[in-house]
Amino acid sequence: MNIRNRYAKVCLFLWVLGMCLTAHSLKAQSVIPVPLKMEQGTGCFLLSENTKLYINLQGLEAQLLENCLQALPVHLKKGKKKDTQNILSLLITEKNHQLPSPESYTLSVTPQQILIRATSGAGLFYGLQTLLQLAQPSGAGSYSIASVEIEDTPRFAYRGLMLDVSRHFSTKEFIKKQIDALAYYKINRLHLHLTDAAGWRLEIKKYPLLTEFAAWRTDPTWKQWWNGGRKYVRCDAPGTYGGYYTQDDIREILEYARQHYITVIPEIEMPSHSEEVLAAYPQLSCSGEPYKNSDFCVGNEETFTFLENVLTEVMELFPSEYIHIGGDEAGKSAWKTCPKCQKRMKDEHLANVDELQSYLIHRIEKFLNNHGRHLLGWDEILQGGIAPNATVMSW
Structure with missing residues (x-):
């Protein structure tokens, strides 16, 4: 072996050795x-x-x-x-x-x-x-x-992050990037806050106004919109802000999440944070008029028809064991004077509006359980008595 080859081999050995010795502690x-x-x-x-x-x-x-x-x-x-x-x-x-x-x-x-x-x-x-x-x-x-x-080994079986795509709409490409980041840190749940006053973000084929109207607002930032007129506009209106995921978009997101061992949990808000729904379908509110209420009318049987139809399409898309139904910050004030709500309270022997909210949660939980799913909700579902199989998430 000549000197040059010997020198080269020694240099290579020293370089590899140096990389190992200087590898981060x-x-x-x-x-x-x-x-x-x-x-x-x-x-x-x-x-x-x-x-x-x-x-x-x-x-x-x-x-x-x-x-x-x-x-x-x-x-x-x-x-x-x-x-x-x-x-x-x-x-x-x-x-x-x-x-x-x-x-x-x-x-x-x-x-x-x-x-x-x-x-x-x-x-x-x-x-x-x-x-x-x-x-x-x-x-x-x-x-x-x-x-x-x-x-x-994981200390917690549930390791999650919530993404609020109602107030701040994100494209499906952005969500995929978040899935990449979550997987890198071994997060295994992605909670998508799909509906709120700031915009409805999921295509529901039975109710097209949810994405033609309730998914679009007048201001690009949630704070501007909240402090302004809080109005919704049609998707083709000039200067509109918003967006939604088609059911094909959701299937693509879910498949990408599955490939990263992440379960996506959908959240569909009820009975409150529903201004966008009630602007598109005001007959589901206590007043029957848009921009008057934020809570669904619990005394109206059509409310449950709507919610069950929506949740049916949600369950057809999302394989998640848990379906999040929100349940937080219901004002309940309209229920106190709404004839339909008062009749429901009388018929069901409910003492107050907290128990009226509990009636809705119990009924929705039974519907989800009958379809092999479990109800997940925020702390306020405790008010009026928690549904027997519900899981509480604190915020």
């Missing part, structure tokens, strides 16, 4: 959320075009995991089960004390290989998210990953 805060257990080893693994990938899954789920690795612009070669050098292995294994949950995973990084184990595709997916957080660019299209042993 791993602390618990290096990974978000903090893993259950994390212990740093010696050296590092260099992920490059020469690295092989082996997954003992087949079909679509394996493809989802390969897609996840596209966050690193490194095309990995196909590996085999017996490979032990320069390989990233993703293995489904049996449940054990290290993997108590389908979302649990173990991650082992040595200079020779990376091994992620889990009992489900979700666990492997979260192990990959941790790997992506640990990967550091090291030049020439490669990534350095410090040796580490991680054992991780």
Whole structure:
């Protein structure tokens, strides 16, 4: 071997050694959320075009995991089960004390290989998210990953974020970007606040005015609109602001979320925060006139026909176990003098308007339960007596 070749090999060795020695010192805060257990080893693994990938899954789920690795612009070669050098292995294994949950995973990084184990595709997916957080660019299209042993399992089964697309409408492309970010931090629920006074955001085929009229307002920012006339306009009016998701848009968002192991929970507000609905369909309010009420008329049987028709279309779209119905900040003042509401209270032996709200919540919960779903609502559904199977979310 001549001096020049020997010098080049020594330089390459020193460069790789330097990358390992200078790799960021791993602390618990290096990974978000903090893993259950994390212990740093010696050296590092260099992920490059020469690295092989082996997954003992087949079909679509394996493809989802390969897609996840596209966050690193490194095309990995196909590996085999017996490979032990320069390989990233993703293995489904049996449940054990290290993997108590389908979302649990173990991650082992040595200079020779990376091994992620889990009992489900979700666990492997979260192990990959941790790997992506640990990967550091090291030049020439490669990534350095410090040796580490991680054992991780979620402390909370429900890890969620709410996105208010009523007050601040977001495109489906924006929502997909949020899903990318949520998955990176192992968030597994996306709560979409789809309806509120500021605009109705979901296509309901049985009630076209919800998207032709109730989805559009006069001001681009919610605060301007709230402090102004609080008027709605048709979708083709000059200077209008708003938008909605077609049912095909929702299917696309849901499929993208599924590929990132995220459940999307829809929220359809009732009985209050419903000014936009009552402007489009004023017969559902106590006054029968637009811009007079924010609460549905609970004494009006047509209210329940509307709500059940809407929820039927919602359930046909969203596979979520939970359907959020809001339930917060009902003014209830119109119910005190509304003949239909007073008759409902008398017929159902309800002592006050709090119990009238509880009547609506109970009835909607029964409808959802009959369709295999569970009702989720804000704190105020406690008023007047909580429905027996409801889940309360505090805001």
